[in-house]
Amino acid sequence: MVSKAWGPLAVAFVWFTTHFGGGFASGRQLVDFFVGYGWYAAFTPVLAILIVGFVLYYAWEFSFIHKAYDYREWMDRFFHPYSVFFSNAFEIMYLMILLIASAVAIATGGTVMQQLMGTGYVMNTVIVAVCIFFLTIFGAEVVRRAATVMALLIIIGMLIIYVANLFVNLPLLIGVLKSAPAPKGFGEAFWAMSKYIGFQACAMGAYIAVADALMSHEDVKKAFWYGVIVNAGVLWLATLGVLAHYPTILAEKVPVLYVAAHGGGGAFGTGIVSILIFLAVVSTGVSLIYGVARRIVGWWGRTHRGSNERTTNVIASLVYVLITWGVALFGLLPLIAKGYGYLGSIAIFLLVIPILFVGLFRSGSWKAD
Numbered sequence: 001m002v003s004k005a006w007g008p009l010a011v012a013f014v015w016f017t018t019h020f021g022g023g024f025a026s027g028r029q030l031v032d033f034f035v036g037y038g039w040y041a042a043f044t045p046v047l048a049i050l051i052v053g054f055v056l057y058y059a060w061e062f063s064f065i066h067k068a069y070d071y072r073e074w075m076d077r078f079f080h081p082y083s084v085f086f087s088n089a090f091e092i093m094y095l096m097i098l099l100i101a102s103a104v105a106i107a108t109g110g111t112v113m114q115q116l117m118g119t120g121y122v123m124n125t126v127i128v129a130v131c132i133f134f135l136t137i138f139g140a141e142v143v144r145r146a147a148t149v150m151a152l153l154i155i156i157g158m159l160i161i162y163v164a165n166l167f168v169n170l171p172l173l174i175g176v177l178k179s180a181p182a183p184k185g186f187g188e189a190f191w192a193m194s195k196y197i198g199f200q201a202c203a204m205g206a207y208i209a210v211a212d213a214l215m216s217h218e219d220v221k222k223a224f225w226y227g228v229i230v231n232a233g234v235l236w237l238a239t240l241g242v243l244a245h246y247p248t249i250l251a252e253k254v255p256v257l258y259v260a261a262h263g264g265g266g267a268f269g270t271g272i273v274s275i276l277i278f279l280a281v282v283s284t285g286v287s288l289i290y291g292v293a294r295r296i297v298g299w300w301g302r303t304h305r306g307s308n309e310r311t312t313n314v315i316a317s318l319v320y321v322l323i324t325w326g327v328a329l330f331g332l333l334p335l336i337a338k339g340y341g342y343l344g345s346i347a348i349f350l351l352v353i354p355i356l357f358v359g360l361f362r363s364g365s366w367k368a369d
Contacts, residue, residue, distance in 0.1 A: 006148075007213035007214055007215060007219055007223075008213070008214060008219045008220075008222035008223040008226055009148070009222075009223075009226050010145070010148050010210070010213055011060070011207075011210055011211060011213050011214060011223040011227070012222075012223050012226035012227035012230055013148045013151035013152075013230070014206065014207065014210045015056065015207055015223075015227045015230075015231060016151045016154075016155075016227065016230050016231050016234070017150050017151050017154070017280075017283035017284065017286075018203050018206050018207070018283070018284055019200060019203075019231055019235075020151075020154055020234070020280045020283065020284070021101055021104070021105060021280055021281065021284035023104070024235075024238075024280065025108075025256065025273075025276050025277040025280035025281070026108070026254045026255065026256055026277060027238070027242050027249075027252075027254065027255030027256035027257075027258075027259065028253070028254070028255060029196070030045075030235075030238060030239050030242045030255065031242060031249065031250060031252075031255055032192075033048075033192045033193065033195065033196040034189075034192070034193070034196075034239050034243075035239060035242050035243050035246055035249070035250070035255075036183075036184075036192070036250060037182060037183065037184050037188060037189035037192060038176075038179075038182030038183050038184070038189075038246065039176060039177050039179065039182050039243075040182055040186060040189035041189075041239050041240075041242075041243050042177060042239075042240065042243065044189060044190070044192075044193040045193075045232065045235045045236050045239045046232045046235075046236050047193065048193045048196050048197050048200075048235075049228055049231045049232035049235055050228060050232065051197050051352070051356075052197055052200050052201060052231075053224055053227055053228040053231075053232075054224075054356060054359070055197075055201055055204075055351075055352055055355050055356060055359075056204075056207055056223075056224065056227065057220065057221075057224040057359070058355055058356070058358070058359030058363060059074070059078075059204060059207065059208060059211075059355065060207070060208075060211045060214055060220045060223055060224070061217070061220045061359075061363065061366070062074065062077075062078055062359075062363075062366060063208055063211040063212075063214070064211065064214050064215075064216070064217070064219070064220055065366050066366070067212075068208070069208055069209055069210075069211055069212050070208075070209075071090070071094065071204060071205035071208045071209065072087060072091065074208050075087035075090050075091075078355075078358065079354070079358070086350065086354065089350045089351075090204070090350070090351060093202050093343055093346065093347060093350070093351070094202060094203070094204065094205045096202075096343060097199075097202040097203055097343060098205075098289065098320070098324075099323070099324060099327060100340065101203070101284055101285075102132075102284070102285045102289055102320070102321075102324035103324045103325075103327035103328040104281070104328070105128070105132070105280075105281035105282065105284050105285040105324075106125050106128050106129055106132070106281070106285065106324060106325055106328040107125065107328035108277060108281045109124065109125070109128035109277075109278055109281040109282060110122075110124035110125035110127075110128055110328070111124075112274050112277050112278050112281075113127065113128070113278070122329065125325060125328055125329055126325070128281065128282065128285075129321050129322075129324075129325040131282055132282060132285040132286050132289060132321055133289075133317055133318060133321045135282070135286045136286050136289050136290045136317040136321070137314045137317050137318075146283070146286060150279045150282070150283040151230070151283070153275075153276075153279055154234075154276055154279055154280060154283075155230070155234060157272050157273075157275065157276045157279075158234050158237065158238060158276065159237070160272060161241070161256070161259065161260055161272060161273060161276075162237045162238055162240070162241035162259070163237070165241040165244065165259050165260075165262070166237075166240060166241055166244065168262075169241075169244040169245070169262065170244075172244045172245065173240060173243060173244035176243055176244065176246050183247075194344075194345075194348050195341060195344035195345055195348070196344065197344075197348065197352055198343070198344035198345060198346070198347030198348040198351065198352055199340065199343060199344035199347065201347050201351050201352050201355075202343055202344070202347050202351065204351065206290065209290055210290075238256075241259050242255050242256075242259060245258060245259065245262065256273050256277075257270060257273060260272070260273045285324070289317055289320050289321060289324070290317070
């Protein structure tokens, strides 16, 4: 069992490792949602994480009070009496995010291994899928512990890459921050940030699934602050590192490789980046697939009394890993990945704003529900 002291930190690390996926690790998401809008990127990442943090705070608080760790049960109770609409809408969004993000994780991990070791792409994707599967089937405690270890490794690696980069390229960053005006207005920068918030909130099922480690209201607050500090700190640092190379870096397919190559790290920096990307894709796949596996286990247990929870979890995880592996293998990613931006936009209105509204105006009555 996770000790009471480590519970909130473990939950915060699950948030971080789910957030830190292939898009974050490669730096492409940083360009698309923040750096592409110029010097606004100096503060929009922190604001984005703070808002996501409040969404998760209310989600975890409700989970703790009602002991609801299956995201469908959570949605049904949180949005009652309008749960038919909100629960079904979130179910669709979460399954789409699961499919896209997990498939991207497997595909990205396979490509990184191919570049590092020269091994075949298909075999690499099998290895990544197997790693995700075994980390998923051993339950919430293993997911939290794996997330904690990978989060610490990722944070250390990110600090090495981006602190070195900022030290070397600080004059470039100062020049970008002094330049005016930004290429696009604040309205466009804010909307891009909002889509990032919505996209991250779509992974709510993964965060709810591990909230059983939060044993008190104080734990919920700690998980919020730990999560905000870790996620905002690393995201802000990474964004500034990329922003220092604005606007040249906008054309780079893997911006973080450009940052590593121009930050004094050379081949060593590129190697660290490759490892970080691999850790990122595995950790994201584990968090997302475990979240939906827990949902299936809960549903199956209610409809089939006496069923073995462990067996159901293994089967559910295996089926989802196979589906996402198939998507990564057969090249369907370009087709479904177009939904990323749309999901973020939709989630703002169907998930982020409603959760904040209910949390702000109804949280006082939750204990009485």
